[in-house]
Amino acid sequence: MERSKEEEIKKDYLKMAEKVGPSSSFLKNCAAAFIVGGLICDVGQLVMNYFLSLGIPKDEVNSYVAAVMIFLGAFLTGIGVYDNIGKHAGAGSIVPITGFANSVVSPAMEFKREGYVFGVGAKMFVIAGPVLVYGISASIIVGLIYYFIR
């Protein structure tokens, strides 16, 4: 009795494993990215509503939210939680600004043994550096174009 039940469970498991195989992993990953990304943004919305309720003006509140979310992303990376989320969420944890914080802290921790200048100080920007280079440069080009065509 016991054994046949066990075999049944094994069979069911194999069926399930087949279903979740590579063919459907694309949809699964997309769903995970959508849900986790959406939830992180909801945390951001919670923080935003909190600061708005304190009377922070609307055009300044984004700075508060960005700073808090980056703190959270950096802290969760430090205690090792963020990378566990990232294993399942893919872009859902990379694209939010918490993922930007993660991209700063991860290499900085990893290369601490190379010292505090060329280890932590330099490796912090392995990913954040390019983001800033392209983001800032693009915004300057936009500003210049706007100046000449307005």
Place this chain on the structure above:
Amino acid sequence: MDYIRAFLVGGTICLIGQILMEKTKLTSARILVIFVTAGVILGAVGVYKPIAEFGRAGASIPLTGFGYSLARGAIEEVQKNGIIGAFTGGIKAASAGMAAAVFFGYIMALIFKPRTKN
């Protein structure tokens, strides 16, 4: 209602990132660069503004929102101060995020030890 909108908009932006990663094998660093630049361009041509007004945190938390605030800052500062605004505006608008990333990133890297990856 806020939360549903933020969830849908933020989730969709992340979904686009996931599809890009799955279909093109782009690394996460390239995704981040593409998204911040896309945010700047979409912000400059006026596409991102309605998304930001609808999605609120759902549009400002993804890295495209960081790009959007860079572009908006540059344009607004040019309106106020002329051509130098192109150089000061973007960074000014995104300064809290950048400073937080440098400061908190550094502090956390000092305090915590890396986990061994398995």
